[in-house]
Amino acid sequence: MAKTIRVNETPLVLYTLRRADDALILGHRLSEWCGHAPMMEEDMALANMALDLIGQARSLYTYAGEAEGGGRTEDDFAYWRDERGYRNVLLVEQQNGDFARTILRQFLYAHFADLYWRAMMASKDATLAAIAAKSEKEMAYHVRHAGEWVIRLGDGTAESHARIAAALEDLWPYTGELFEMDASEKALVDAGIAVDLSALRERWRANVKAVLDEATLTTPADGWMQKGGRTGIHSEHLGHLLAELQHVQHTIPGAVW
Amino acid sequence: MSEGREERPMPASFPPAGNEPLLARARAVAATVCDPEIPVLSIEDLGVLRDVTCSADGSIEVVITPTYSGCPAMNMIALELEIALEKAGFDRVRVTTVLSPAWTTDWMSEEGRRKLKAYGIAPPSEKRAGRGALFGADEVTCPRCGSANTVRLAEFGSTSCKALWRCQDCREPFDYFKCH
Numbered sequence: 001m002a003k004t005i006r007v008n009e010t011p012l013v014l015y016t017l018r019r020a021d022d023a024l025i026l027g028h029r030l031s032e033w034c035g036h037a038p039m040m041e042e043d044m045a046l047a048n049m050a051l052d053l054i055g056q057a058r059s060l061y062t063y064a065g066e067a068e069g070g071g072r073t074e075d076d077f078a079y080w081r082d083e084r085g086y087r088n089v090l091l092v093e094q095q096n097g098d099f100a101r102t103i104l105r106q107f108l109y110a111h112f113a114d115l116y117w118r119a120m121m122a123s124k125d126a127t128l129a130a131i132a133a134k135s136e137k138e139m140a141y142h143v144r145h146a147g148e149w150v151i152r153l154g155d156g157t158a159e160s161h162a163r164i165a166a167a168l169e170d171l172w173p174y175t176g177e178l179f180e181m182d183a184s185e186k187a188l189v190d191a192g193i194a195v196d197l198s199a200l201r202e203r204w205r206a207n208v209k210a211v212l213d214e215a216t217l218t219t220p221a222d223g224w225m226q227k228g229g230r231t232g233i234h235s236e237h238l239g240h241l242l243a244e245l246q247h248v249q250h251t252i253p254g255a256v257w
Numbered sequence: 258m259s260e261g262r263e264e265r266p267m268p269a270s271f272p273p274a275g276n277e278p279l280l281a282r283a284r285a286v287a288a289t290v291c292d293p294e295i296p297v298l299s300i301e302d303l304g305v306l307r308d309v310t311c312s313a314d315g316s317i318e319v320v321i322t323p324t325y326s327g328c329p330a331m332n333m334i335a336l337e338l339e340i341a342l343e344k345a346g347f348d349r350v351r352v353t354t355v356l357s358p359a360w361t362t363d364w365m366s367e368e369g370r371r372k373l374k375a376y377g378i379a380p381p382s383e384k385r386a387g388r389g390a391l392f393g394a395d396e397v398t399c400p401r402c403g404s405a406n407t408v409r410l411a412e413f414g415s416t417s418c419k420a421l422w423r424c425q426d427c428r429e430p431f432d433y434f435k436c437h
Binding site (some may be wrong): 041044045048049050051052053054055056058059126127129130131133134135137138141144145 | 323325326327328329355356357358359360410411412413414415417421435437
């Protein structure tokens with residue numbers, strides 16, 4: 001029976017897995033809405049965005065396998081790492097909550113990913129640059145879709161405003177981690193492979209604030225920020241998510257469609 | 258996934274002497290494969306078929322690129338390519354996926370646009386360069402009555418590459434193949 005894998009996390013493998021895990025976990029969260037969204041059009045929109053993210057994750061996992069050089073596939077990384085092996089930011093594993101909370105989480109991440117992938121198109125790593133060129137086009141739709149809903153809910157009824165304002169307050173402390181870089185990432189920045197995330201932060205804040213202003217929502221001040229996901233220290237929600245994501249492979253290892 | 262294929266130098270023996278008719282036939286067969294989601298379009302019309310090559314030993318390599326990262330049709334297209342080429346007598350076939358350069362609706366052929374419209378799907382708006390193409394003020398014409406008085410109902414449609422629109426004149430909802 002297949003067992004949990006131990007990844008040889010070279011800087012490039014770790015870097016690629018962090019981005020792949022962000023995409024997979026958020027894609028999985030969005031897929032949980034399938035069949036449950038408040039209206040048919042949103043059901044399709046959330047499933048479409050989940051598909052984009054899972055597609056991006058697949059390309060990134062495949063590349064992580066090549067970079068590791070041990071013959072591992074996308075499925076090995078997705079199904080055979082436990083919670084502590086996952087490197088995604090805590091924001092993406094937070095529970096869906098109501099529709100406003102899901103949209104707000106998507107809004108915060110999409111604005112980051114939009115800037116991030118556009119900058120990554122200039123990476124000296126040809127594969128990451130190619131994945132970036134595909135992803136940035138997809139994220140542009142996510143940015144527009146989420147922004148329209150943030151405005152509609154924020155500048156909507158007292159009820160919708162209260163719900164999205166509460167989501168904003170709860171999720172904001174998870175946004176600092178998006179811009180976190182450790183020594184291994186800084187070395188990749190120096191090598192021209194990775195993006196200097198600190199250089200994106202002001203633009204991200206300005207882009208997010210422009211929409212929040214229109215939505216009559218107050219952009220929170222940056223206070224104490226949650227972190228840990230990049231080193232495998234997760235909130236209590238990820239384990240439950242992985243139990244569902246990995247259940248079939250752990251019950252019947254190697255099962256295929 | 259293999260990257261940077263465009264930059265790879267062709268072997269000195271390319272195209273292999275005597276294999277041109279074989280290559281032409283393989284290309285023709287590959288071009289008949291259709292998108293499983295939009296069966297009126299071939300993968301050549303869509304711009305998904307990037308290249309077909311034939312090596313000295315007669316084995317065929319077909320290079321395709323996905324429209325969107327998560328496009329679930331890619332596995333199906335790869336399988337159908339293998340089946341179509343096998344039926345045509347090619348027993349050594351390899352299908353490779355490349356991501357770069359990123360697919361764009363600019364690669365859709367005029368014939369493809371015409372077929373889409375006849376099928377009831379509004380083709381992507383006129384060609385525009387760069388990122389602006391994604392979000393310019395879309396001018397989408399109703400594929401049924403030709404009216405430009407249309408409105409977007411939803412950003413995301415029945416597949417990744419489509420959005421849902423409605424004609425304000427004939428009142429028909431229709432799919433719009435998004436600029437990308």
